Amino acid sequence: MKEKNAWKFNGFIALIISFAILAATVYNIVNTVKTGNVSSLVLAIIGVILWVIIQSSMTVVQPNQAKVLTFFGSYIGSIRQPGIWMTVPFVASKKISLKVRNFNSERLKVNDVEGNPIEIAAVVVIKVIDSAKAVFDVDNYEQFVEIQSETALRHVATKYPYDNYAEDDVSLRGNTEEVAAEITKELQERLTIAGVEVIEARLTHLAYATEIASAMLQRQQANAILAARQKIVEGAVGMAQMAIQQLESSGTIELDDERKMAMINNLLVAIVSDRSAQPVLNTGTLY
Template structure:
């Protein structure tokens, strides 16, 4: 799946103004048609007042470092990236399988608190739809993932309690959404797996006759004394 950025959709303000003007015009035509008794004008104006709000459903607002993956009837249509006021196909839906996944990382705690506090205040279909759309946005900022500590045996069989902190960000939104089931959970599991593989290669403290580089020569590599060397390797 290759990411396709939609750069020609930043015309939300134009669509908003035109749709509002047409809606006001339909109201005026409806009044005039009723006054002069013209059923054609009356029918056209009433029809537009019933369906004229539909373009509003395609308006999207993005803040800096946010993205929105859009699908049309299950087919990937593109990604909105960068701040701006966008107008897209009203039938397009936003997709983010990790929207409700909250890990011990930056951004997730504040997002869940905001959604829980707003859920008791907002009422009505349009407001709920706007809140749902906001939750489907993908953050492009650098995130800090701090996984919980786990007990792992080092290369000598000694149990070690160790955690991991990872700085990461989404680069390709289409791969993050469609290539894995949940990219946040995938990242967390991959970090735990990599951490276990690293700890099993090194001793916690410097031990004699231990080869940590794989060259057949004993060295002084250890988790406690040479963490920078371990990270570089």
């Protein structure tokens, strides 16, 4: 099923025509009563039929709304332009909102790629772009959007870990833009059949499940400390190398391998230690 434009005619002109027919019909009825003219009676009957046909074909479309028209079970098209219109008479119409709307999913409990139970929720911004698909291809497009949104959210959540301190790895907490883009893409693939466009999808809630929240907090703290220590060690090694190179290049002192190792050891201890270094001043030997 694909949306198409239904035949329509300016409704204001149709109303003027219907009022003219109504006036002519009243005139013919009065003339028939007064004179008993059979031709006037026939014209009156024809006028009533035409007036009923025109009135049955009138429809009003509100802004950001579409009307899907069916004629005795056959889809004949949709009207998107707001206003009053005359279309095929005796049609059944169904209103479809074309406004942008938000859908807030419930908090879902799923397992991430590492098997940790997490709670996740998202907001999805959608808009109907094909009224025919929304009406005829799915039973209830709003319920369809709700179920498919939760399904896509579950699927994406199981593909990534909740958190990862490696720079090249994608995680739910650390790569919200990438995760949102993937949710949007997967939702669009699922909702195309319903004629719905996914404008945006964003995570609104992300947390570990309550039963493991305390344990995972300790794990996060340990991972954070380990990652920080790795950065500190990398910086300390670079600083020690730079200090020795500057001392040697300036020609101030000459260090043998043993003194280089001692200096590197002292610099690393002073930089890597989580406490302030206590300086020791060497004033020389007693003899």
